[in-house]
Amino acid sequence: MHLPDADARFEARLWLVHRPNPAASDGPRKVMPVSSSGGSGTDPSSILFALRHTLAGAYALALDYRLPAGVSVERGWGLIFVPGANGYRVLRLGPFTLKGKGRATLAKFLLPQAIFWEEDSWFHGGAEGGESVTKFRYSDGVSWSERKGELELPAGK
DSSP: OBOTTOOTTOEEEEEEEEESOTTOTTSOOEEEEEOEEEEOSSOTTBEEEOOOSOOSEEEEEEEEEEOOTTOEEEEEEEEEEEEETTEEEEEEEEEEEEESEEEEEEEEEEETTTEETTOGGGSSEEEEOSSEEEEEEGGGTEEEEEESSSOOOOTTO
8 A cells, every 4th residue: 555645643454354255245244454564665655464364255455544633645545466266466446535534445356256346347237225236247156245335344443
């Protein structure tokens, strides 16, 4: 993740949310903090995170952040690499702006397919209800549902 205007006072915590059954938007899920693997060495505004031991299912990547008063991050961006049958796929995240404190859902992806939620062309169709959106790929038997709105994490996360 690259946060060009961040300084040492920037606080960030990354969360990985895993649901083994992508079709069940309200199904069981595991919320895991993702530890920073450090910076790039020469640029304090770049932070590396490693997502290890991924299993099949739907994932969401969320960032909790806190910036000092009067400080903002403009044009932040990131890259996420996910494993797939034909090697790693890359999704560029951003640009995004961070001000104050809050949470931002950075990416949603499906493994082992290595598909990102935004890749509508991969899906054959979809349906939208009052609380969730479901996308389908009939040829592979994939059904993936996501709740509308911002990602909810348990209290204290």
